[in-house]
Amino acid sequence: MSNYKKLITLINRKQAKVCVVGLGYVGLPIAIEFAYKGFFVYGFDTKESRVQRLKKGISYIDDISDKDVKKAIGKKLYPTCCVSDLSKADVIIICVPTPLRKRKVPNISYIIKASNSIRNHLRKGQLIVLESTTYPGTTRDVILPILQKGGLKEAADFFLSFSPERIDPGNKKYPFAKIPKVVGGISKEATALTKTLYSKVIDKVVTVSSAETAEIVKLLENTFRIVNIGLINEFAMVCNKFRIDVWEVVKATKTKPFGFMPFYPGPGLGGHCIPTDPLYLSWKARKLGFKTKMIDLAAKTNLFMPYYVAQRAEELLQLKGRDIDKARILVLGVTYKKDVKDLRESPALDIIGLLKDKGSRVSYSDPYIPYLDINSICMKNTKITQAGLKKYDLVILTTDHKKFNYKPIAKNAKLIFDTRNAFEKAGIKSAHIIKL
Numbered sequence: 001m002s003n004y005k006k007l008i009t010l011i012n013r014k015q016a017k018v019c020v021v022g023l024g025y026v027g028l029p030i031a032i033e034f035a036y037k038g039f040f041v042y043g044f045d046t047k048e049s050r051v052q053r054l055k056k057g058i059s060y061i062d063d064i065s066d067k068d069v070k071k072a073i074g075k076k077l078y079p080t081c082c083v084s085d086l087s088k089a090d091v092i093i094i095c096v097p098t099p100l101r102k103r104k105v106p107n108i109s110y111i112i113k114a115s116n117s118i119r120n121h122l123r124k125g126q127l128i129v130l131e132s133t134t135y136p137g138t139t140r141d142v143i144l145p146i147l148q149k150g151g152l153k154e155a156a157d158f159f160l161s162f163s164p165e166r167i168d169p170g171n172k173k174y175p176f177a178k179i180p181k182v183v184g185g186i187s188k189e190a191t192a193l194t195k196t197l198y199s200k201v202i203d204k205v206v207t208v209s210s211a212e213t214a215e216i217v218k219l220l221e222n223t224f225r226i227v228n229i230g231l232i233n234e235f236a237m238v239c240n241k242f243r244i245d246v247w248e249v250v251k252a253t254k255t256k257p258f259g260f261m262p263f264y265p266g267p268g269l270g271g272h273c274i275p276t277d278p279l280y281l282s283w284k285a286r287k288l289g290f291k292t293k294m295i296d297l298a299a300k301t302n303l304f305m306p307y308y309v310a311q312r313a314e315e316l317l318q319l320k321g322r323d324i325d326k327a328r329i330l331v332l333g334v335t336y337k338k339d340v341k342d343l344r345e346s347p348a349l350d351i352i353g354l355l356k357d358k359g360s361r362v363s364y365s366d367p368y369i370p371y372l373d374i375n376s377i378c379m380k381n382t383k384i385t386q387a388g389l390k391k392y393d394l395v396i397l398t399t400d401h402k403k404f405n406y407k408p409i410a411k412n413a414k415l416i417f418d419t420r421n422a423f424e425k426a427g428i429k430s431a432h433i434i435k436l
């Protein structure tokens with residue numbers, strides 16, 4: 001029997017052993033889902049502390065509870081740091097980070113390192129799937145040569161494909177199984193095997209003609225977001241010049257039943273995906289002699305937003321006769337989006353830094369972050385109290401966590417700058433609440 005036939009039979013019978021490489025925001029939910037659906041899963045991570053926590057049934061990811069971890073371990077999830085376990089798996093799914101380097105160029109060193117580990121344990125009959133977001137060509141031009149170094153051939157001996165991860169941390173409406181999965185293989189055999197694999201855990205799998213197409217699908221998704229967010233952020237700044245409420249504008253515009261999709265302004269972009277992924281595309285396009293003007297402009301506009309917020313804060317204080325270098329400011333919410341613990345690339349951190357540079361005394365309050373020790377900011381969370389709120393010249397709402405109790409904040413703060421329209425959404429309107 002061919003390697004392909006053997007593997008497809010194993011997958012169809014759920015006897016294929018799956019190894020997820022990298023147990024972060026993406027990898028851990030995938031590993032758990034495969035274990036729940038009856039597959040034996042090795043969860044491989046180089047960070048020993050993470051593996052130890054999982055073995056004890058402790059989660060370190062927002063959307064995954066300790067109970068979820070315990071249930072998966074009780075089924076068939078085996079967390080491991082042992083790289084030789086890679087050879088025991090029939091399917092290996094790579095979910096390692098793809099950050100940017102300081103000069104905003106792609107850093108695919110984690111993918112290369114993981115691929116080298118897999119190559120050292122590669123055997124006939126394995127399927128390797130890359131899920132990490134990256135530029136088109138990574139699977140074919142970077143991973144394939146590494147895996148073929150040992151003499152095994154793709155499509156005959158092993159199979160390689162790309163399938164972008166679309167998980168949205170904190171989004172309860174679309175759990176893992178309900179988000180359609182796009183798959184593109186190096187060979188048609190790889191596409192077929194990957195489609196069969198994901199069909200066991202996800203309701204809908206969409207195949208495309210190549211790994212490159214699958215890679216760029218993810219980049220279109222996040223480019224669409226960065227450009228539209230850049231556009232609405234620019235629109236917010238224009239509306240402010242006209243003294244028009246941008247939030248009211250979007251609310252009215254979205255009543256058009258076709259041809260418009262609402263995006264909302266904010267204090268800037270954060271997280272691991274939207275600020276990063278489109279820059280993977282623009283970098284690769286530049287290598288091919290093409291300049292992505294839209295992406296570059298959107299990235300620049302979004303990067304400007306923390307400066308804009310700090311500047312507006314200064315103007316608002318001036319209107320109240322307060323100088324920013326003598327002001328006490330409370331920043332509400334420091335994570336990059338609401339209801340998550342994730343601080344990666346959070347614009348609130350830039351805003352805190354900018355306000356401090358202007359000489360303000362800045363505190364923060366965030367129910368998810370007990371202390372900050374990041375980007376040369378060392379601060380402790382401030383508990384919100386009625387008396388405490390009265391001490392601040394300005395409160396800036398940067399992250400609209402559901403846990404904030406908006407009514408008492410509005411009642412006791414002297415002046416509020418709301419960058420998320422959170423107070424109005426909570427039914428509170430007042431002259432001392434100024435919106436972005």
Ligand SMILES: NC(=O)c1ccc[n+]([C@@H]2O[C@H](COP(=O)([O-])OP(=O)(O)OC[C@H]3O[C@@H](n4cnc5c(N)ncnc54)[C@H](O)[C@@H]3O)[C@@H](O)[C@H]2O)c1
Binds near residue numbers: 169
């Ligand atoms: N976080 C998201 O919301 C999201 C959504 C869609 C796609 N993605 C993409 O998925 C990929 C992973 O992102 P993430 O947020 O899960 O990252 P993460 O930092 O949360 O997790 C990555 C994990 O990989 C581990 N790791 C690093 N190198 C390793 C190696 N050589 N072998 C084994 N483990 C290794 C790390 O220790 C860490 O636990 C990235 O490419 C990201 O762009 C992320």
